[in-house]
Amino acid sequence: MTVGEDYPMKNYPALWLIPAAILILSACTGPTNPLAEYNPVTPPTALTVPTPDPARASAYDADTVERGQYLVELLGCASCHTDGALLGRPSEGAHLSGSNIGIAYTNPLASANPGVVYPGNLTPDKATGLGDWSDDDIVAVLMRGEGRSGHRLLPVMPWTAYNRLHEKDAYAIAAYLHSLPAVKHEVPDNVTPGRKAGTPYVHVGLYYRKD
Ligand code: HEC
Numbered sequence: 001m002t003v004g005e006d007y008p009m010k011n012y013p014a015l016w017l018i019p020a021a022i023l024i025l026s027a028c029t030g031p032t033n034p035l036a037e038y039n040p041v042t043p044p045t046a047l048t049v050p051t052p053d054p055a056r057a058s059a060y061d062a063d064t065v066e067r068g069q070y071l072v073e074l075l076g077c078a079s080c081h082t083d084g085a086l087l088g089r090p091s092e093g094a095h096l097s098g099s100n101i102g103i104a105y106t107n108p109l110a111s112a113n114p115g116v117v118y119p120g121n122l123t124p125d126k127a128t129g130l131g132d133w134s135d136d137d138i139v140a141v142l143m144r145g146e147g148r149s150g151h152r153l154l155p156v157m158p159w160t161a162y163n164r165l166h167e168k169d170a171y172a173i174a175a176y177l178h179s180l181p182a183v184k185h186e187v188p189d190n191v192t193p194g195r196k197a198g199t200p201y202v203h204v205g206l207y208y209r210k211d
Pocket residue numbers: 071072075076077078079080081103117118119120121122138141142152153154156157158162173190
């Protein structure tokens with residue numbers, strides 16, 4: 001057997017097979033972009049917050065309510081608890097009355113149906129907001145992440161950052177929230193991972209890969 005006879009017959013087809021196989025494989029498995037279904041979000045900014053309703057505010061010391069307003073604006077509560085704000089398009093007149101845009105708390109790139117939470121209505125509407133909450137209930141959320149039914153709130157609500165507040169300041173926030181004009185607005189129920197959310201949502205990182 002000479003090289004001249006054998007080489008073209010056996011190895012030529014093999015050379016063509018390599019790029020052909022790569023092309024077929026990449027067409028089947030394709031390099032997909034996991035972000036293809038996502039849109040970039042204009043980052044939310046700290047929004048101005050509503051002026052208190054004098055009738056409601058009269059239950060508190062005026063300086064306390066003013067301090068609460070300053071803190072709520074500074075701590076950016078309205079950038080989550082306002083409809084549209086998480087997409088950079090806050091609804092006018094709805095500041096602090098809750099968001100229909102959710103926040104995914106599990107990785108939406110790992111599962112098509114992540115868990116989603118909705119920042120609630122912080123105005124004192126009795127049916128849909130904090131009208132039935134005591135000042136202590138609000139302070140428990142801010143300083144300890146304790147929800148009213150004793151459950152721990154997800155750190156998507158940044159109570160882990162707010163727990164360094166002075167208690168007096170946490171009560172000032174509660175006083176201001178209770179002094180707001182009531183807005184009736186019910187946010188959607190939170191969605192557990194695996195169920196499909198019926199609204200748009202943004203993703204805030206909470207988990208990271210171990211490897
Ligand atoms: C990064 C977004 C974000 C910011 C900023 C934020 N919150 Fe929240 N907040 C949430 C989410 C999400 C929940 C629901 C968490 C859950 O269900 O576990 C929540 C829940 C709450 C609750 C419990 C009642 C309810 O409606 O669910 C209160 C009270 C509250 N937030 C007050 C505040 C106050 C006051 C501030 C500012 C000092 C603030 N939040 C800032 C996202 C946010």
